[in-house]
């Protein structure tokens with residue numbers, strides 16, 4: 578496996594994994610002993626191990642506003658700020674970011690390279706076969722990055738198919754399936770590293786449209802002179818308009834940790850604290866949700 582690169586920003590240690598799939602066996606074995614170096618805790622009791630270590634490693638995908646490093650070099654985002662609060666209440670004082678691309682979040686989690694995915698990941702049936710989720714902290718629609726003025730008049734996936742637009746989205750994104758469901762040929766989709774690569778590709782005319790969450794496309798186009806975001810819309814799943822919910826992702830064996838996390842998130846929903854944490858990242862009251870992981874996994 579390629580060695581992780583490490584950079585220091587403002588005294589914080591950020592690890593960037595190059596290849597999360599390679600070397601999974603060796604890392605999995607280390608993880609089984611307790612990735613934080615504590616082997617006295619019974620196998621599978623990740624919460625106890627994290628409490629002993631005092632640090633939880635969060636998988637993030639460098640996506641504003643979910644989990645990213647800001648201009649001041651600080652590790653932040655809605656999911657990251659939420660993780661800081663919840664894990665402290667669970668007896669784990671420190672969070673340690675591990676940055677990777679979106680498609681490597683689930684493989685990286687399942688090979689012990691971080692303890693939880695803190696990237697606002699949408700909860701869906703396919704992912705629920707590989708990982709478990711906390712109940713979502715928000716609900717969300719999709720939108721597109723298009724050239725200024727939206728010259729091809731693209732407002733949803735059906736428009737993209739009809740217009741034969743050159744379509745791109747991020748690696749591992751749920752939006753790949755939404756485009757395929759609408760009739761876009763999967764092998765024609767341009768898969769890009771992330772939303773910044775998507776913006777660059779639209780601005781340069783390499784693609785006509787890049788799909789992402791409504792907040793992702795809004796944030797990344799803020800300073801663009803050549804591209805804009807479209808109005809949020811609900812993709813069709815099984816022919817019906819679908820609202821996504823994004824939540825924290827855990828290894829399938831970590832039900833105890835996930836359940837403890839859920840207790841805290843439900844308290845925060847009830848008290849309004851959840852919204853107070855998410856609001857500075859652009860979330861509105863309409864994006865607060867009563868959806869559950871169980872229903873989104875079906």
Ligand SMILES: CC1=N[C@H](C(=O)O)[C@@H](O)CN1
Pocket residue numbers: 640643679696697698699700747749750751752788789790793823
């Ligand atoms: C927060 C997020 N959600 C979508 C997904 O879960 O696939 C993708 O748009 C990537 N980013």
